[in-house]
Amino acid sequence: MPAKKQSRAKATVKSSQRTTRATEAAPHDATVGLPHMPAMYIGQKRDKFLPWRHAEERLIRSRSDWICTTRPDGRPHSAPVWGFWDDGALYFGTHRETRKARNIERNPSVSIHLESGDDVVILEGRAEEVDPKALTKRFDAASRKKYRMPMMIPPGGVMFRVKPRVVLAWTEKEFPTNSTRWEFRV
Secondary structure (H helix, E strand, O other): OOOOOOOOOOOEEEOOOOEEEHHHHOOOOEEEEOOOOOHHHHOOOOOEEOOHHHHHHHHHHOOEEEEEEEOOOOOEEEEEEEEEEEOOEEEEEEEOOOHHHHHHHHOOEEEEEEOOOOEEEEEEEEEEEEOHHHHHHHHHHHHHHHHOOOOOOOOOEEEEEEEEEEEEEEEHHHOOOOOEEEEEOO
């Protein structure tokens, strides 16, 4: 982090309606601040950040998310998935024999980003397998609303949950002045 480290207690968040303290705009288990980026992007002292609800609203309404995993030989692999943001985690399913599922089995560290490059949300965390039967009932109504189909887990299907370790967000129109990083305690 640059030498101009900012006091978290004094940082504020600028939303479209009001300005709030950054510590009030982050989930209880996260700190908010600047993304790790070159000093030339940071410029003057920053005291405004996006509110957490900015990222969370986009995670909730995102239709497709791009999940990035690592192949056994170290090469990256990206693929779109459908998923649900619920209770502070992203849930998605796939077949157990897909490249992404095999990559996760070997290395559960993932990076997930939404479709837009103009309104960016990037989530980093570890994917963990969860019981798909319990989640089928839990996400059925959401699936019908979001994807216009019931929640289904086909034979061989597997579901994962990713609790964020880091979330990054910014809008192209205001970059870098609104670029924000939330770091979660794990």
